[in-house]
Amino acid sequence: MSVTTPLDGGSNHGLVHSVLSRNTIDERRRRPITDPKSLVITPLLLRTDPYDYDSIDLRLGSYFLIPQSPPAPFLDPTEANSSRLSHLKVHKPLGTYLVIPAHQTVLGATLEFIKLPHDVSGQILTKSSVARTFLLIETAPWVHPLYRGCLTLEIANVSNTPQVLYPGFHIGQLILVANDKPADETEPLSGAYVGPIEPESPALKHPKDVLREIGITRYRNPHFSDWLSTRE
C-alpha cells in the first residue's frame, strides 16, 4: 500500500490507494459540509488524543441489539419482521456497562457518527488492546465513500470469559483510504443503512427476490422444508 500524500484538489485518477494521515484527516474534517471531500466525525472528543499517525480511534456507543431466540425460532429471511424480532434493544448510558458472555455476540455501534468524503473509503478494525482480550468488533469492516451514520459493530466475545464493555471506551480504529476515482456525490444516496445512530437489525433480502435474479425458480421454505416458487 502506498503512503503517498493523499490527494487534495485535482483529480485522483490513475493514482493508487493511499492511507490518509492524521494531518489529512484533520484537514478534511475542517472542510465545509458542502465540499464533497469533507469528512465528518462527531463527537470527536479530544481530551485524549484520538489520532494515530494513520488512523483515528472510535468509541463504543451506548445502544446494543442483543440476540434473542424467542419469539423467532431462527433468523428467517422469508419473514419481514424476523430480524427485528430476533434482537432485544438495550441502552447502556455512559458510565454503565454491558456484559457479553463467553462465545456470545451483540450488535453495537460507534459513538461517533461519520460521513466519508466522496473519494475516501474506510475500514474499521478492532483496537489491538481490545483484540487481545479476544473481543472482535467487526466482520463487515469496509465503509464506502459518502457513507454516513454511526458504524454498526458486530461484537463477538470469542474468549472463554465473560467480558465487560463500557460505552465511551475506544474500541476500534478507523483507517481512511483515498480512492483512485471519487464517487459521484450528486447521485442519490443508496443502501439500506443511511444515517443510523445506533445498531439496526439487518435488512434481510427475501430469498425469492435474490434467487429469481439469478434464474433460480424455486426455494425451500425454512419452516416446513417445502418448495416454493420464486415467481409467486
Place this chain on the structure above:
Amino acid sequence: MSPLRDQLQREVASLYAFVQNVSRACTPPPQSVSYSESSSKFFEYISHLADCTKQHILGFDSHADDDAEGFIEARTELLTLRNAWRELHQFIKPSADADTLNQPTAMVAALVDRLHELPGFESTDFTIFHTDSFYYAQVNPSAMEVVVTPLARIVDAHPFPTNLGLIGIPNSQGNAMFLNCLLAHEIGEYAYAKRGTEAHLEMAAAAALEEHMGATFSTKGVTVQSRLTKTVLKFAKEIFCDLFAVRLIGHCYSFAYIELFDLPNLLGKDGALAVGDSVEPQILSYPDYPSHPFRVKVQSDLLKAEGWWDLIKDMDSRHGTLLRVLLDLDLQDFVKAEEAAGGNRAPFVKALIDVMPRVKEQVGNITNGIDSRLYEYGLLWKPIAEYLRNGIVPSTLNILDPASTPTEVHPTPITALNAAYRFYLEGVEALMSRIKDQNVSSAQDRAAWMKRIESWTTKALEDVALFRGTES
C-alpha cells in the same frame, strides 16, 4: 386474641402486602433496563419509604390497644398510610416504565440543563413517568408534599427529595423527539408552583373579574368569588407556562403545541384563519383553559417581541403560517367571539387579558437574564439545516464565522432543537430528494425520514452534552 386485635392484625398484614406490591416495581428497579439519575433518585426514595413503612407496620400491633378507642386510632393511622401509598401507586410503575429507552432522555437532559440556568432552579431535576393520557402532566410539588410528608412523618422516613419534580408524558411519546418540547410547559408548571406565582396574580384576577362582571361578581359570596377567580387563575397559569416554555426553549415549543393539537386545521385553503362570519368552536375558550388559538397567539406575540419571528417568518410550513395569522389577530377578537357565542366565558377572557401583563411580569422575573440563544440561532439554523439535508448529525458544524473565518462549532441544545424542528417541518422533501427510491407522496417513506431527523437531533443533543462535559 381479642376480635379487635385480630381484625387489626389482618388489616396490618394486608397493608404490608399492599406496600410491598406498590413499591415492587422499583425495589429494586428492573435491572434489564437503565434509568436516568433522577429516576434512580425517585426509586431510591420510594424504596426507603417502603422500607420505613414496612418496618413501622411490623411494630404496629405492639401499640394497638384492645379497646375500641385504641382500635379507631390505629385504624385511622392505617388508613393514612394506605391512602398515601394509594396516591404514590399512580407514579411508581409508570416511572419504572419510563426507562432510558422509553423516555426522551436527551431532550429531558437538555431541558433540565436549560432550567439550571435560571436562578433558584440550579439543582432541580425531574423524574419522568408514563401516562395513559394524550396530554403531558406535571405533579404539583406541593401536592406531592401533601401526600408524602404525613406518611414520612408517621413511618420516620426522610422527607421527599427537594427539587425533584415529576412529569408525566403520554406513553406513546416515550421515544419521540420534537413533540416532547411540550415538556417545557410542564417545567413551567413546576416553576409556577415552586415560586408561588398564583399568589402574585390572585388579587389582579379578582379585580379584573369585578371590573368585567360588576355586581354579578361583587355581590357573590366569598366561595363563589373564589371559584370564579380560580377560573381566571387557571387560564393565567396556562399562559404563564406557555410563555415560560417559549422563553426557555424558543419557537420549537410553539411548533410542538401546534402539532399536538393539530392546529393547522384552523387555516383554510387560502392560509387564512377559517373563522369567517361564524364563530368556529376552536377559538372559544374551554372551561379551564383559554382556547388553543388564544394561547398560540400569545406565544406568537412573545416570539415577535423576543426577535424569533424575524427569523422564522419566511418558513415554508403551515405552522409558520398559523403563527403569522394569529399574530395579526387582536386579543379583543377572542372576546368578541365569546360574546357572539353567547356563553358566559367572555368575562373570563377579558379578565385574563387584563391579568396578562402581570403574568408576563412573573415570567420575566423567573427567566430574567436567560440567553434566548437567538443570536446563535440566527448564525446556525441554516448550517444545521444543511447538515440535516445531507443526512448528517449536526453536532459539529464547520461554518464561516461573522469574520468569514472557517471555524468548528458545536451548537447549544436549544439552537440544535429549534433549527432541527424547523427542518423537520419544512425540509423533509429536500432530504428525501438525496435518497434513492424514496417517494415524497408516500406517508410511510416520509414518516421514516421524519423519524430519522428526530434520531439525528437526539444524537446531536447527546453529542453536545458530551462536548459540554469534556469542556467543563
